[in-house]
Structures are given as structure tokens and as C-alpha cells.
Amino acid sequence: MDWKEISGNWVLIPQHPVGIVHFLGGAFVAAAPHVTYRWLLEQLGNQGYAVIATPFVNTLDHSAIAGNVLLSFDSAIEQLRAKALLRRRYLPVYGLGHSMGCKLHLLIGSLFSVERAGNILISFNNYTASEAIPFVQQFNFSPAFNVEFTPSPVETNKLIADKYSIPRNLLIKFSNDTLDQSTGLTEVLQKRFSGMVAMQMLPGSHITPLGQDVNWQAGKDFTPFDAVGQWVKQEILYKELNLLKREILRWLQPFSPS
Template identity: 65%
Template sequence: MDWQELSGSWVLIPSRPVGIVHFLGGAFIAAAPQVTYRWLLEQLGRQGYLVVATPFLNTLDHVAIAREVLNRFETTLDRLKATRLLRKQYLPIYGVGHSMGCKLHLLIGSLFSVERAGNILISFNNYPAKQAIPFLEQFNMLDQLTFLKQLNIKPAFDVEFTPSPQETNDLIAQQYAIRRNLLIKFIKDEIDQTAILSPVLQQRFPNMVVLQMLPGNHLTPLGQDVNWKTGDSFTPFDAIGQWMKQGVYRDLNRLKLEMIRWLNPLAVG
């Protein structure tokens, strides 16, 4: 089971798919999700889920990004069916997002007509642009001063994502249509805003939203399989390396198990 690029997405195809996962990653690590999230996504593939990981580059227009990744996902599915790489007529589709990827799935579920069996939203955050992008105000200031100073026009330095954080929350509260959701928050994640999202979804879909608090931090989903080899003798450095590896994989494996249990409660005993 190998990754292959298809219609702008990276695809992992198990021999007998039981479902489809559309994955969207975080803002600055989403350009190569088949690399940055490889371990986690391949674990889903081993459980029989066909994974479509769609890369994107972050801009201020998050609606445009949501529309683009949705179009690429649907084009990829069409290509899979046309080339008979996907033979089943129907498989349940799940959205899985990490960080900004959560916001994109929420926008897709609020603004576009899509069929989803559910969404898994990991480490949701929805910060204003000035907090999400360091030095944004300074860069914007340089651009505007170049053109406006000679015109005696006061530059406007307020730059924000479209939709803004408040507009995003309002859209979700009024229009989000994906009923079944798993929200995952890591205990040591200091930039997570799941606490804001959870009551909004709970009010919209009572008894259909699950919130899981897990050990780990914002970068836990990016854990990779590091093949730590010791030398002829086991040194203190080897002991530290093994201890770090065990800690990372304990958190990462717990995340995998909770995701698989939610996707298919019969898959995990």
C-alpha cells in the first residue's frame, strides 16, 4: 500500500476499503500531508480506510481554500472511480482535520452541500490573523506605506481571515450540517480552542458530538516512526532516546485508537 498523487491530492488505497477519509492538515504543515502526517494516516489505511490527503497553502481567504480542497477531493474521487481504483459504489466519507484543517472541514460542512458520515476535528483553533501569523501587521504596513504614503491616505492595518473567527463561529452555529463529530483536545495543547467549538456543536446536534481529552500536545498528530537503533552497548543516550520514543508513541497510539474506535467501534476491543 503506497502513496500516489492523483488530481492534486495524495491517496492511500487499501485492498478492500471500508470507508473514505478526507484529511486536511495544519496551516503551515499542510503542503505535504503524506509526509508530515504519514504515520497516523497510514494507520488509518491499515484499518481499511481509503485516505485522500489534500495539500493546501494558507492565505487569508479561508473560504477559497475550503472550496479548492473540496473541489480537488471530489475530482480525486471521480478519478478513482473512472480508473476503477475504487470499485464500490458507496463508501461512508469522513472528514479528518488537524488545527486549521478543522476550520476548513467546518467551513465545508457549513457552506457547501456535502455528504459526510462524520468529522474528526483534532486541535481546533480559530485565531485572528494577527495571532495566527507572526509579524503580519508589520509586513502589511510595509506594503501599504509604499503605495499610500505619497497619496496622503491613512493606511489601514487591520487584516483578517475570511471569514473572521466570529463569522466562522456564527456560520457553524447556524449552518454546519455534519451531525456526527469527534472533537479531540490534547491536555498540553496551549493553542487549542476546542472549548469554544464544543458547546456550539453540542447545541446544534445534541448527543451527536463526542469530546475526548487525550495526553499529548498540538504536534502529537505529526509523530513519525523513528527507528532508534542502539549500538553494541546500551548507553545513557540510548536510554533517553527510547524513553522519548515511548512517550511520543504512547500519545500517538492513543490518538490512533480513539479515532479508530469512533470510526468503527467494533474495530477496537
């Protein structure tokens, strides 16, 4: 499988897709998701999921970004069907977001009429502009001039509580992530969709989903040094990523044998 650019999205299509994953990344790494999240997204592709990763550039208007990425995603679906790259009439669509990407999926599910089989929200955060972009404080010259995201964190929480329409959700929180706000979001979603929302704690940090492949080249003769290198790759570099991948796939395929 190779990445293709379709209607402004980066797309990975397996031969016989079993579902579609719409991926949205974090604020400062979302411009090239097929590069910054390559390992994780390609693992999903290897398991039969068509991946549509929509790039975006962060602005203060998060509602507008949500609308734009949804239009881009829908355009990609139309193009894929027109080119017969998606042949099955129906495939379940799952939202997958990391950091700010979670907020965008939540806004999409709150502001627009969409059909989703569920959303996976990794390392959700919903900070104010001054918390998310520290230097923005220098522009707040007076109380009348306040730089803030649209919707604000408070408005976002209210939108989710009142209008979010995707019942099945998996929230993933990492044990060493000081930016994560998944606990509060879980409470809001569980009140709205009792029994349909799960939160999973995994080892790792806010940047764990960005982990990349390390191409360890063994020598002509496999030496103890090569063995150590392979162990480092599998047990240290990939342990957290593999746990994340397995948790995502377990939730996507709840009835598959483990």
C-alpha cells in the same frame, strides 16, 4: 500500499477499503501531508481506510481554500472510481482535520452541500490573523487597513452555529495544547446537534499528530541497550500517537470489538 498523487491529492488506497478519510492538515505543514502526517495516516490506511490528503497553501481567504480543497477531493474521487481503485458503490466519507484543517472541514460543512458520515477535528483553533501570524500586525498601518481571515473568527463561529450540516463529530483536545479552542467549538456543536458531538482529552501537544516513525535498528545480538531503545520508541515516542490512533479508530469503528 504506496502513496499516489491523484488530481493534486496524496492518496493511500488499501485493497478493500471500508471507508474514505479526507485529511486536511495544519496551516504551515499542509503542503505535504503525506510526509508531515505520514505515520498517523498510514495507520488509518492499515486499518482499511482509503486516505485522501489534500495539500493547500494558506492564504487569508479560508472560504476559497475550503472550496478549492473540496473540488480537489471530489476530483480525486472521480479519478479513483474511473480507474476502478474504488470499486464499492458506496463508502462512508469522514473528514479528518488538524488545527487549521479543522476550520476548513467546518467551512466545507457550512458553505457547501456535502455528504459526510462524520468529522474528526483535532486541535481546532480559530484565531485572528494577527494572533495566528504575529508579523501581520506590522501591516496594520491604520484602522482602515485591517488584515483578517475570511471568514473572521466571529463569522466562522456564526456560520457553524447557523449552517454546519455534519451532525456526528469527534473533537480531540490535547492536555498540553495552548493553541486549542475545542471547548468553545464543542459547546456550539452540542447546541446544534445534541447527543451527536463528543470531545476527548488526550495526553500530548499541538504537534502530537505530526509524530513520525523512528527506525530503531537493533544490533546482531539484542542487547539491553536495544531493549531500552525499543522501550523509548514504544512508551515515550509512540504512547501519545498510539492513543490518538486508537481514539480515532474507536470513533470510526464504534461497534468493532476492542
